[in-house]
Amino acid sequence: MKTGDLIRALSADADFRPASPRRALRQALAPAIAIALALYFAILGVRPHLLALLGENPRLVFKLALTFLLAALSARLILRLARPGADTRAVALLLALAPALLVAADLVESLTVPAAEWGRQLIGHNAVSCLASIPLLAAAPLVAALLALRHGAPEHPALAGAGAGLFAGAVGAALYATHCPDDSPFFVTAWYGLAIAFVAAVGALVGARLLRW
Amino acid sequence: MLMRAAMAGDAACYQQLLRSLAPTLRAAARRGLAHAGMAETDAEDVVQEILLAVHLKRQTWEKTAPFSPWLWAIARHKIIDALRRRGRRVDLPIEDFAESLKQDEAEPNMLVSDVNRHLDELPPGQRNVVRIVAVDGASIDEAAGRLAMTKGAVRVALHRGLAALAVKFRMADA
Incomplete structure (x- = not known):
């Protein structure tokens, strides 16, 4: 088969139009979020008086806002990573905002909370639950994001997989944040950070194989 | 454009x-x-x-x-x-x-190219459609007539065949 022949076959296949990564992500995410929500309500459930607490607890507001910001920005990042030749630097820089904000919050916390309390804030009451729940809630969104990225053409499969893990971890963290009563930025940095990093590492490992094209 | x-x-x-x-x-x-x-x-x-x-x-x-x-x-x-x-x-x-x-x-x-080698390894259904469309220059309609398949089945076989070729290229000599 000569190249001209191949081109003839390719243009005969022009009617077949695969879904863009964005549409694929949207489609895959709907059932994945449903699964995560079902797990959430089955195992964890909403923290009592969540809405009332929002008005009086800035730490809670920050925790929720940060996880939602991370989810939104990492979704943008993976859609960029899925497109060859697309500029990812701007989104990656924007994404660095999330850890920067968290470090800033840690600083504020260290100034407002007495040093003797730091250890208690860091360990909290739910470290183990946090480490287990976030990856569990993130599992279905991770599968969805990886499947959607298969519609894309990531130049760096492991990186795109890590991005998918970051996104899924952030979705899991955002859900978990509405359950867990530990609101200190110290707790969020240590345990949310660890849990999300774990999901990102899994994403990178799977992505390195699954996202090759 | x-x-x-x-x-x-x-x-x-x-x-x-x-x-x-x-x-x-x-x-x-x-x-x-x-x-x-x-x-x-x-x-x-x-x-x-x-x-x-x-x-x-x-x-x-x-x-x-x-x-x-x-x-x-x-x-x-x-x-x-x-x-x-x-x-x-x-x-x-x-x-x-x-x-x-x-x-x-x-x-x-x-004379010998990777694509021919990979083409030979495709399932016969996909291989025949890809060959007829690519080498013989048949349209989807003509291919459907010659292979006694529906147009939809030809389209699916063509697309699957091309996707499978891409995978074979990638997996070759790995």
């Missing part, structure tokens, strides 16, 4: 676009192989692999984005991949491709 018309479903524009890309891709592939000190005779296999990737991944190009960075990112990815499979690890500067754009090269006559 041809790609825009092609993405809107104009098969003739699409074919014209792919034909116009082939010579510059061929020059880039030769350059890439030469750069790594490898035989340029493999270039046509790489060109075909790039064209397959362009086709199967064209949904990742956005109508508002410039076309050539997208194309060269795909070409570069595929050339590097091909070199790696042949046992080289190389980092190709993108400028090499920009220069090769100016060249114009004709398709060589190949």
Whole structure:
């Protein structure tokens, strides 16, 4: 088969139009979020008086806002990573905002909370639950994001997989944040950070194989 | 822009676009192989692999984005991949491709090519459809008539066959 022949076959296949990564992500995410929500309500459930607490607890507001910001920005990042030749630097820089904000919050916390309390804030009451729940809630969104990225053409499969893990971890963290009563930025940095990093590492490992094209 | 018309479903524009890309891709592939000190005779296999990737991944190009960075990112990815499979690890500067754009090269006559080898390994249903459409130049309708299949089944077999070819290229000599 000569190249001209191949081109003839390719243009005969022009009617077949695969879904863009964005549409694929949207489609895959709907059932994945449903699964995560079902797990959430089955195992964890909403923290009592969540809405009332929002008005009086800035730490809670920050925790929720940060996880939602991370989810939104990492979704943008993976859609960029899925497109060859697309500029990812701007989104990656924007994404660095999330850890920067968290470090800033840690600083504020260290100034407002007495040093003797730091250890208690860091360990909290739910470290183990946090480490287990976030990856569990993130599992279905991770599968969805990886499947959607298969519609894309990531130049760096492991990186795109890590991005998918970051996104899924952030979705899991955002859900978990509405359950867990530990609101200190110290707790969020240590345990949310660890849990999300774990999901990102899994994403990178799977992505390195699954996202090759 | 041809790609825009092609993405809107104009098969003739699409074919014209792919034909116009082939010579510059061929020059880039030769350059890439030469750069790594490898035989340029493999270039046509790489060109075909790039064209397959362009086709199967064209949904990742956005109508508002410039076309050539997208194309060269795909070409570069595929050339590097091909070199790696042949046992080289190389980092190709993108400028090499920009220069090769100016060249114009004709398709060589190949007796044995990767694509034929991979084609032989496809399931018979896909293989027959791809062959009839590609080599004999049959339309979807003609292929359906000759193979006593529905047009939908021909379309599906063609697409699956092309996707399977891309996978075989990628997995070859791994």
